[in-house]
Amino acid sequence: MTTAKRATLADVAAAAGVSKMTASRALRGASDVSRSSIDKVQKAARDIGYVGNHLAMSLSSRRSNLIGVVVPGLTNIVFAEVLSGIAAAIAGSGMQPVFGTTDYDPEREYDVIRNMLSWNPSGLIVTGLDQPQETRRLLAAADIPVVQIMDLDGDPVDACVGLSHHAAGAAMAEALIRSGRRAFGYAGCGLERDTRARKRLAGFTETLSRHGLAFRATKTRETLSTTGAGRALTKSLLAEAPDLDCIYTSNDDVAAGCAYHCIASGVPVPEQVLIAGFNGLEFVENLPVPVATTITPRREIGAEAARIILTSGGGDDRETGRRITFTPKIELGL
Amino acid sequence: MTTAKRATLADVAAAAGVSKMTASRALRGASDVSRSSIDKVQKAARDIGYVGNHLAMSLSSRRSNLIGVVVPGLTNIVFAEVLSGIAAAIAGSGMQPVFGTTDYDPEREYDVIRNMLSWNPSGLIVTGLDQPQETRRLLAAADIPVVQIMDLDGDPVDACVGLSHHAAGAAMAEALIRSGRRAFGYAGCGLERDTRARKRLAGFTETLSRHGLAFRATKTRETLSTTGAGRALTKSLLAEAPDLDCIYTSNDDVAAGCAYHCIASGVPVPEQVLIAGFNGLEFVENLPVPVATTITPRREIGAEAARIILTSGGGDDRETGRRITFTPKIELGL
DNA sequence: CTGAAAGCGCTAACAC
């Protein structure tokens, strides 16, 4: 609570007996500064407890050391893990992540991005490829590296890092059919707003029909993906179609709930019903019954995206426009 | 990729035919501006696609609209939910959250906080009360609202929002003993760095001994709390002490793993072994077997902390020094 | 109600 005004570069310079510029250069580890100046300045800075002012730095240098991250939400561990990967990748780089959540609402997304741009971030990491035109224009006009993450099915504004959800859905269907399943049901949450879950479902459905198959029953709900919802959806799914031998779900949270229901009601998994989710979350991989899933590299996606922004700073947008593809890895868990 | 330099306030002012100052005032919805000026300026801003520059705004007004959030990590859903609560609480306020992760490392925490302070944030939200003196000094000297969250057992620098982990541990022990359990085991992760888990364990242990009881077996591991670790710890715990009738865990992740092991190996829960966790995570509440837990209001804690910072901006630190107490709510789930 | 002048704290671009 000491209200003494914070020390500025001028204070450091005065204490060290050099000019502001020399102090600035010394503190930033610039090249052309004499050993003795560096020592004096660093000592002065430490003595005064100088902290520096990123606002002024950024305004004057036109580069902000801020990375904007826009995700749908953080109640789902998936996006938290993406953030975690970003944080890990930029640790020690002097960058700071700023985040905003959209709740899958395109208008909020637009506002959040707009707001972030006003901080002159060094780069932006945005979830998904399905932004409306207006948002895409905003991103394109920003003239900073923009990395769209998680998805690959679409047209990126600039760089993108992710995987094909359509392919992931198709691959899972293929694997399940190959393992002998024929009577499919589907349980999912939030399909209306979650375009990636929809893409997976589309890929899955198309593959089924290519094999002359179709879902025998489908239960969806427009709420957050939770294990509770998964339990409830599975209950009504099996009530309607007790002869299912495989349940595909919108993601691992729903799949876990599905497994919970089966365990609680004595349905043998995977003998009678095979459950398939998406993501490969830790708490699902360790379930007492095996659940098929697609492993997604959440932290790696975040880290890669951050790395693209980090490296594209140091020159003429070297990494801009890159497209980093992760291949969905299916695990039946059998 | 249009590299046209972004429009500035001067451009808006010129287009609207007023001075920069009037434009600034109009855009901020200041009081003393004529209706017609406001309209002209707003139209001009919209036409040009003016976005504003928070860096310049903040530098010149000395208030940054940035809220710094420091958490141990984001791989655990608990802190992600705290962030989520913060994001929800500040939505629409013009504030932006900046976050940093510490991995429970006090030195990293110091660096992260220092770095954040250089952005002149309007406030800081920091996890826990157990910072080393040097960090406390840094926080106190910052002269902005600082809210320490999650914990209550200790001496806050300024405001704090959380619950007593010692009391939570004690209350859980009390409840479990009252329900008839006597043969206790403990399984926990990361106790060395997680001071709050240690406080819970201390409260639990003290209560046990007040009743003439003690843990018959204890298994710990210095890794992240995961269901996988919980499963493994429980397995070796029950191998060593097969007659346990209650397993207390460091948190819900471990508790879930504990439940998974019991389900997989046919140990009746809760008849033979009662499992107790901490947090009340969604995926644990819906488990096919009941698990006792302490409900913690993660989102509310984040939201309250954000609210304290939001309100303390508008005057002479009105809310500073506040202490918001949440009472641990035990649920045996029986 | 409006405007002109003077910075916020720092760095880019030149001198020396």
Place this chain on the structure above:
DNA sequence: GTGTTAGCGCTTTCAG
């Protein structure tokens, strides 16, 4: 190597 001069884009302050 080091210092000087101008700003970055906005708001504060103080005159009108």
